Amino acid sequence: MSEEGKIRPRKGSIWSGTITIGLVNVPVKLHTMIFDKSVTFKFLHKTDGSPLKYQKVCIKEDKVIPWEDIVKGYEIRKNEFVVFTNEDLKAARPESDQRIRIDKFIDYFSIDPVYFDRSYILAPDKNSDAYSLLLTALEKMGKAGVGRITLRTKEYPILVHPYNGALVLTTLRYAYEVADPRKLEEIKELKEPKKEELDLAKKIVADLSGEFDITEYKDTFRQKVEELVQKKTKGEKIIVEKPVKEEARELMVALQETLKQLKKK
Amino acid sequence: MSEKLTKVEFTNLDKVLYSDLKITKSQVIEYYINMAPKMLSVLSDRPIVLTRFPNGIDKEGFYEKDAPAGTPQWVKTFRRYSETAKREINYIVCNDVDTLIWLANLAALEIHMILCKVDSYEIPDLAVFDLDPKPPADTNEVTEVAVLLKEKLESLDLKSYVKTSGKKGLHILLPIIRGYTFKQTREFVQKIGEHLKDQTQLVVTERSEANTQGKVYVDYVQNSHGRTMICPYSLRATPHATVSMPLEWSDIKKGLNPEDFNLFNVTKIPGNPWEGMMENRQKLEES
Numbered sequence: 208m209s210e211e212g213k214i215r216p217r218k219g220s221i222w223s224g225t226i227t228i229g230l231v232n233v234p235v236k237l238h239t240m241i242f243d244k245s246v247t248f249k250f251l252h253k254t255d256g257s258p259l260k261y262q263k264v265c266i267k268e269d270k271v272i273p274w275e276d277i278v279k280g281y282e283i284r285k286n287e288f289v290v291f292t293n294e295d296l297k298a299a300r301p302e303s304d305q306r307i308r309i310d311k312f313i314d315y316f317s318i319d320p321v322y323f324d325r326s327y328i329l330a331p332d333k334n335s336d337a338y339s340l341l342l343t344a345l346e347k348m349g350k351a352g353v354g355r356i357t358l359r360t361k362e363y364p365i366l367v368h369p370y371n372g373a374l375v376l377t378t379l380r381y382a383y384e385v386a387d388p389r390k391l392e393e394i395k396e397l398k399e400p401k402k403e404e405l406d407l408a409k410k411i412v413a414d415l416s417g418e419f420d421i422t423e424y425k426d427t428f429r430q431k432v433e434e435l436v437q438k439k440t441k442g443e444k445i446i447v448e449k450p451v452k453e454e455a456r457e458l459m460v461a462l463q464e465t466l467k468q469l470k471k472k
Numbered sequence: 473m474s475e476k477l478t479k480v481e482f483t484n485l486d487k488v489l490y491s492d493l494k495i496t497k498s499q500v501i502e503y504y505i506n507m508a509p510k511m512l513s514v515l516s517d518r519p520i521v522l523t524r525f526p527n528g529i530d531k532e533g534f535y536e537k538d539a540p541a542g543t544p545q546w547v548k549t550f551r552r553y554s555e556t557a558k559r560e561i562n563y564i565v566c567n568d569v570d571t572l573i574w575l576a577n578l579a580a581l582e583i584h585m586i587l588c589k590v591d592s593y594e595i596p597d598l599a600v601f602d603l604d605p606k607p608p609a610d611t612n613e614v615t616e617v618a619v620l621l622k623e624k625l626e627s628l629d630l631k632s633y634v635k636t637s638g639k640k641g642l643h644i645l646l647p648i649i650r651g652y653t654f655k656q657t658r659e660f661v662q663k664i665g666e667h668l669k670d671q672t673q674l675v676v677t678e679r680s681e682a683n684t685q686g687k688v689y690v691d692y693v694q695n696s697h698g699r700t701m702i703c704p705y706s707l708r709a710t711p712h713a714t715v716s717m718p719l720e721w722s723d724i725k726k727g728l729n730p731e732d733f734n735l736f737n738v739t740k741i742p743g744n745p746w747e748g749m750m751e752n753r754q755k756l757e758e759s
Contacts, residue, residue: 254526255484262541268551269538269562458485458498461505462477465569468509 214242216328222358223332224305226341226367233341234332235307237376241325246429300360307365307376309352315368318351322379329367329374338374345369479546480573489528489579492711495735500707501576506739507705508569513750514704515572517589519550519563521700522575523582529709533581538562540578547571550590556698565590581707584700587657592650599657599756600701601644601664602691604637609686611640613674615724617688618642620668622721628757633749636730638708638716643701649753658695660756665690704746707735718746 220236227233250259262271279296280288331338345351351368356376363378388394400408485498504511525533539549539562548565566572566583575583587598601621603614618634621644625632633645648657665677674688682689694701702708702716710731717733733741 254487257483264541268560271541458482458502458505459477461502462569462573465505465508466477469512469569 216240220330221327222305224307226307226309226329226352228309228341228352231337233337234334235329235338235374236332238328238330240328240375244426244429246426246432301357301362303357303359307354307356307367309354309367312345312348312350312352315349315351315366318366318379321385323366324363324378324380326370326375326377329376341367342369342372342374345374478573479544479570480577482577487528487579489525489581490711490713490735491528491530493713493735495713497577497579499735500579500581501573503707503735503739504572504576505569508572510744510746511572511703511705512567512569514746515583515585516567517565517591519552519561519586519588519590519593520566520703521584521586522564522578522580523584523709524578524580525709526579529581529711533709536580539564544574547574550593552593554698555696563590581709583703583706585703586698586700587654587695594653594697595650596652596654596657596695597648597650597750597753598701599646599648599652599661600694601632601661602637602641602689602694602701603644604641604682604689604691606683606685606687606689609674609688611642611728611730612726613686613688614640614642615726615728617668617672617674617690618644618724619721620671621664621690622724624664624667624671630754630756631752633718633746634721634724635704635716635718635746636714636728636733637702638706638714638730638733639710640730642724643716645749646756647749647753649755652756654695654697657756658692661690661692661695665692705738718744720745 216238220238222237223235225232225234251257252259263277264270265272279291279293281291282288329338345367346369351366354365354367356363356365356378358378364381366377366379368375368377482498482501485496485501487497488494489497489500522536523533524536525531537554537557539547543549543564548567548571550563550565551560552563553559554561563586564571564575566575587596587600588594589597603617603621605611605614622632622634625644625646630646633647635643635645637643652660662677665675668690669675669677674686675690676682676684676687677690677692679691679693681687682691693699704716704718706716708714708716712731713735714731715733715735715738717730717738719728
């Protein structure tokens, strides 16, 4: 696979702890591996270009509600909530114990990617001997470790697997988070294809077979937007207008006089 | 110095709000700053309703009853069920220069006020005669009716105050002691309107006749819960940036042109014909 377009990971780790396999401990740090590069836009006010902020507005009172007056509601039925305070939730949440527990080892390719959630780089912490040993063993055997981690306040099923000369941790989806395609009517009643058709299809697939290279794919929308940004910054510039004090000087003179007048009364 | 003078953060000061006269938002703000002392004496402690024209008067404005999202904390508001809107409204209350400037910065060219104060929402403190001419009747016909009205009110020992609507009509106001209901003020205004009808063929008083050509409609229904009136010295969204201008009764005569009062000259007209109006609360005696 081509290495073009790969980004350098950030130096700072987001988590540190140990991989525990039975009685063996491998000290590791977690680094961000996935960087979302989707095109994002900020919402601006059309008439003055000022960025917009989100506010929590009470639906009934049509009023902005301050943080201290906000609680969480678990919707049991439509519009029916059980209220939770932060204390309630804190007590229920799993505590991060700085451990990646490996329960067993499996064949890496036996896991379907639909369960893959998000990958993190595992780096050795302090001592790299145990890390190197685990990595090499997994590489040689084509295996991956399955286990659990608590990140922040959520517990995830995870996979520890070798990737490109390093260990990578990939969080997995819970079984109940993945829909079963066979429950779709259209998929339930699929007919067996005819033999001649299948032969032809197999030929096409064989002809188009190749090596996987993710760098062949580009986000064309992102490229277009970047081109447009280039053009717009040269010509038609969009500047966020900040309240300019100097511009308002005449107004301030008028205001000063008015305030004086009001004070006299 | 500017930072301490106002809490308002100005935006888009150069936006042209009146295209014919190239009046910018900055000029509108300056106008309202200058008029603040005269406006606040009437405007204070009243729920108000805005008509905003963020893209200038050529584009459709919008009527805003509720304090908009992003209303600063220091702006006073008043929450009350409105009969006309059939729901709770979080009204803005404009008691100081900062709020007035903030409104101007919102391009709230027109400021409409409710005929009562926040502390007694059900009880009006003003009775209003809204005189509106239907073409070919014009301001001339309205002045004729207004003078008859003023004389009738004088005969009842009532001192009335007059202003242009900023368009073709005139508003005649009676500051009243608090204690009457809207129903009572409405019936009072209706009764006087009917009396005028006996005196001149010019007047109609019922909504069904409101659009009769050549007549002056005395709208008594205006004296109702939640109804508003353009506030004195408010700008109007008219091509000439006219103002709802308080006048002396001696100015109310044939030839009066409401378009003579606009953003440019009103600030230079000295005095205030409505000075002390709100201290002159009167009883509505049986007529």
